[in-house]
Amino acid sequence: MVTLSEENYLKAIYHLALGDAQLVSTNAIAKKMHTKASSATDMIKKLSEKGLVNYQKYKGVQLTEKGRLAAVSVIRKHRLWEVFLVKKLNFSWDEVHEVAEQLEHIKSEKLTQQLDEFLEFPTKDPHGDPIPDCDGNMPSTQKVILAKIEINKSCMCIGVKDSTAEFLRYLDKHHIALGTKITVVSKESFDESMTIKINETPLVISKEVTHNLFVKIN
Numbered sequence: 059m060v061t062l063s064e065e066n067y068l069k070a071i072y073h074l075a076l077g078d079a080q081l082v083s084t085n086a087i088a089k090k091m092h093t094k095a096s097s098a099t100d101m102i103k104k105l106s107e108k109g110l111v112n113y114q115k116y117k118g119v120q121l122t123e124k125g126r127l128a129a130v131s132v133i134r135k136h137r138l139w140e141v142f143l144v145k146k147l148n149f150s151w152d153e154v155h156e157v158a159e160q161l162e163h164i165k166s167e168k169l170t171q172q173l174d175e176f177l178e179f180p181t182k183d184p185h186g187d188p189i190p191d192c193d194g195n196m197p198s199t200q201k202v203i204l205a206k207i208e209i210n211k212s213c214m215c216i217g218v219k220d221s222t223a224e225f226l227r228y229l230d231k232h233h234i235a236l237g238t239k240i241t242v243v244s245k246e247s248f249d250e251s252m253t254i255k256i257n258e259t260p261l262v263i264s265k266e267v268t269h270n271l272f273v274k275i276n
Contacts (some may be wrong), residue, residue, distance in 0.1 A: 068129040068132065139161040187215025202272070232256070
């Protein structure tokens with residue numbers, strides 16, 4: 059049995075490794091989990107004993123296939139619950155993350171399967187992130203950050219890199235949501251800010267915003 063705390067560590071390692079097999083440092087894990095490096099090392103050793111990670115001292119941590127499947131299972135539940143909260147309970151996309159953080163640890167596989175079926179097998183959560191299938195396969199998505207889009211090109215918002223409530227409320231304030239068409243008007247070399255158009259309305263956005271919006275070219 060994988061504990062709640064262990065699941066959180068597995069999920070953190072998965073995200074830090076961007077879903078591939080690269081090694082993740084103990085310090086990076088500790089930072090992600092808001093804890094001391096010594097505490098992270100103790101947990102990593104427990105995960106290693108359970109066959110969930112490969113740990114190389116001074117080199118880093120890598121999820122085993124067993125660990126990857128456990129991490130993806132938690133991510134799958136989290137994103138399904140986010141869809142449920144938005145579509146069925148009328149939560150806004152900036153409200154769902156913390157609630158889903160609690161619901162993602164429910165162990166019932168039957169509940170997860172029936173939730174997926176009830177929601178008609180969604181492929182993306184309210185933030186545009188892909189939802190893994192029941193076999194642990196993570197769908198690939200073709201996306202780039204807005205900062206990479208050239209001047210005079212149009213694109214569509216398909217996701218967010220930063221899913222904090224503050225950032226999502228910022229997007230709501232400026233009428234940016236999944237599916238919003240964005241046209242790049244100009245870029246400032248000094249601070250990398252960008253002028254865009256949304257429904258013909260100009261808007262100046264910061265470098266931070268351009269690096270936290272995922273888009274696809276129309």
